[in-house]
Amino acid sequence: MALFGRRKRAASVARDRLFALSTAQVTLDTELGLKTAGVAAVIFKPMSSGDFVRAESDMQQLLEATSADTGTKIEQKTDSFGFQWFILRDPDIEDLVTGASTVASELSDAGFGPQLLAAAFKFDGGKDPVYFVYGFKTGSFWPFVPTGDGQSRDNAEELELKSKLEHELPIEPDLTKWLALYNAPI
């Protein structure tokens, strides 16, 4: 049981780090000219078990209730890899971060934390769209800048973002973990 207790604590620490993105938005805007594209998503692997379906619909209901206040629009999509994208649309980055955090904590409180893959936050203002991907397992962010044509990404831009933001955001130090999210539905 102790094992599960520890795991839960680790997960909540990881969720707290997610909020660093709302603090970093000032730097993103003033120094890098990046503004939220008003869209974010939590990506998870759905399961067919009844428990999971129940947890998912509970989570959906809670989100619908809270988004009535914030004005966040929610939507679900499945990608070609079979991952579920819980998409949040809101011009306010803080609402997006809170929403993503709620989705993640609802699923992991129901025991489906391992199904969580990542959260992605889209930013505009550069040559290409910038995604900040948050890994729930590592509790860290990494930048992902797809250049549009197929499976290519702008590594130079990504490293530039790392050097400018690493004091404000928990950026994943192991570059080999900066995996891509090509053709993201957001």
Place this chain on the structure above:
Amino acid sequence: MKRKGYGRDPGLTLRMVFTSALLGLLYVTFAVILFSVLKVSLAPLIVIVAGLAFVQYYTSDKLALRAAGAKIVSREQLPQVYDIVERLAAMAELPMPRVALVDTDVPNAFATGRDPKHAVVAVTTGLLRRLDPQEIEGVLAHELTHVKNRDVRTMTLASFFAMLAALITRFAFYGSLFGGGNRNNNNGPPIWLILLIASYVTYAISFILIRTISRYREYAADRGSAIITGAPEYLMSALQKISSQMALIPQRDLREVQGMNAFFIIPTSVKQTTAEWFMDHPPLEKRLAALSEIAREMGRPV
């Protein structure tokens, strides 16, 4: 003509010979201490050491391939690499080596095999994905020079006694725990202590010497690559690409990697072994400086 081309750096050759001689001297001293302390007859000692060396010599290539997660591939699977290797092998007057592929995003390459007939040249998928064909050619020419110079044999031989010393260090340590008590009848220091110190010193010094030799072999392989391809600038840009931070960022999709979770252990272990490959390499700036010197010699300054 070409055969002579590889060793045209007399300073490098001299340093290599000097370091190897130091290592040989160290090993002989070590053997003499072993021999006199253990007081065993020479014959069984030689048989054991030769046996160990034999096993290491004949299994080194399989071990290296397995440690890196490399799989031998056919011409149909990797025609572009086969074409380059075939052309380079012909130019270097080598038999066509086998080609292996390591499925990892980290761009790297290595050569193994005890002699040119048993040589294997391995490349990673990351290398093929990130480098241009001419750069790949420069890297493969570097690996083929390792084959040509019989570097696997040299390094296996060079590191064999270091491994033996490390082994003895461990045994001597256990000996001190279990057998130390009943050897107090002679006046000198206990045997295990002498063995421990001798092995430890041998290991430490040989470690430094082996790394030095390894770096010299790398310079030689860079030189060989420049001469085989006639275009050192491609190896230079390949080296810059491979060692830049960007090379670490994967091209792969998060969801794809997550989907094949079962295979996830292999890439991480490959990462560690490839990092070790890099450890014995000279610093990038020095390699680039040496290569641009070669480029100047060849009359094509970069």
